[in-house]
Amino acid sequence: MAPKGARAPAAAPRRVAHASGPEAAAVADPGSAKGGRPGERLDVVDVHHHVGSAFRALGGPIEADAAREAVQAAQVELASRLEIMDRGGVAQAIVIPGHGYERPNGIADTRAENDAIAAYRDRRRDRFPAAVGIVEPRDGAASFAEIDRVANELALAGLSFHTRFQGVSLDSQWIRRYVERMAGHGLVPVIHAMDETPEEALWKLTALARALPSVTFLALDAFGSYESTRHCFHVADVAANVLFDTSLSYNFDFIEEFANRFGAERVLFGTDLYSHPVGRRISHILGQILESGLDEAAKRRILGENARRLFRLQDSPHAPTRASFSSDGA
Numbered sequence: 001m002a003p004k005g006a007r008a009p010a011a012a013p014r015r016v017a018h019a020s021g022p023e024a025a026a027v028a029d030p031g032s033a034k035g036g037r038p039g040e041r042l043d044v045v046d047v048h049h050h051v052g053s054a055f056r057a058l059g060g061p062i063e064a065d066a067a068r069e070a071v072q073a074a075q076v077e078l079a080s081r082l083e084i085m086d087r088g089g090v091a092q093a094i095v096i097p098g099h100g101y102e103r104p105n106g107i108a109d110t111r112a113e114n115d116a117i118a119a120y121r122d123r124r125r126d127r128f129p130a131a132v133g134i135v136e137p138r139d140g141a142a143s144f145a146e147i148d149r150v151a152n153e154l155a156l157a158g159l160s161f162h163t164r165f166q167g168v169s170l171d172s173q174w175i176r177r178y179v180e181r182m183a184g185h186g187l188v189p190v191i192h193a194m195d196e197t198p199e200e201a202l203w204k205l206t207a208l209a210r211a212l213p214s215v216t217f218l219a220l221d222a223f224g225s226y227e228s229t230r231h232c233f234h235v236a237d238v239a240a241n242v243l244f245d246t247s248l249s250y251n252f253d254f255i256e257e258f259a260n261r262f263g264a265e266r267v268l269f270g271t272d273l274y275s276h277p278v279g280r281r282i283s284h285i286l287g288q289i290l291e292s293g294l295d296e297a298a299k300r301r302i303l304g305e306n307a308r309r310l311f312r313l314q315d316s317p318h319a320p321t322r323a324s325f326s327s328d329g330a
């Protein structure tokens with residue numbers, strides 16, 4: 001049981017092995033239990049958590065999260081997420097608003113979402129070291145000032161696009177222009193690319209990435225089906241500047257093949273966890289990564305190092321040194 005002080009906002013990132021609580025104790029160390037070298041620990045960073053709702057926009061009940069703005073609901077949401085992370089062996093997560101938020105006040109509502117995700121990060125910066133915001137392509141040129149604001153005032157790490165919610169196609173030239181503006185601030189373009197949604201088709205991601213070859217893109221949800229997973233091999237082949245998260249994949253076997261072919265640096269652990277009560281557990285993919293045939297260095301990249309590099313996060317003080325990674329020869 002970790003000391004109470006480990007939960008303080010200023011505390012160092014918590015690790016799998018130090019997870020507290022009765023359920024966490026049962027899976028205290030998936031790193032050493034499932035292939036990690038004895039005594040070593042894995043710092044797991046999940047790059048894909050949503051704080052908020054999408055489900056009213058996806059067929060869920062309108063009332064589903066009507067009370068989520070209440071203080072008590074916010075406390076339940078945070079406590080639930082931390083418990084899920086502890087139980088699942090996830091030390092830290094990158095948080096993104098839910099793209100299903102309603103915006104009767106237009107860009108003011110989008111600004112409020114960005115303010116809220118920055119505040120969420122700041123409540124537990126030890127667990128949420130970076131937050132990603134949203135701009136809406138339907139706001140056209142009005143979004144440029146918001147891009148500047150999230151970088152300069154909120155210190156967000158990136159901006160997420162999920163065009164199935166945004167009323168535009170991923171090949172919208174507004175998105176391309178936004179990404180150009182973001183690049184000047186070092187904001188990471190986080191692109192939902194669920195191929196089964198025509199507006200998020202992988203060919204549109206490919207076109208965007210090839211148009212801006214100096215920018216590194218993080219694609220989310222791209223391994224969501226067998227066909228789209230195979231499609232990702234093609235995207236990776238023709239666009240070296242696209243990284244992929246593991247969300248929605250039904251197993252890790254194809255991603256293991258992907259990592260062997262294109263390099264583990266192209267894959268980031270992500271789970272698409274939504275707020276309570278929708279999100280209940282960390283994806284089974286984590287266990288499959290730990291049990292996979294990838295070597296230890298590759299697992300470390302996928303589970304944390306790649307995220308730290310992309311979002312410029314500080315190394316966990318508990319993580320092995322970089323010198324020890326290089327000793328693996330990978």
Ligand SMILES: [Zn+2]
Pocket residue numbers: 048050192220272
């Ligand atoms: Zn998402």
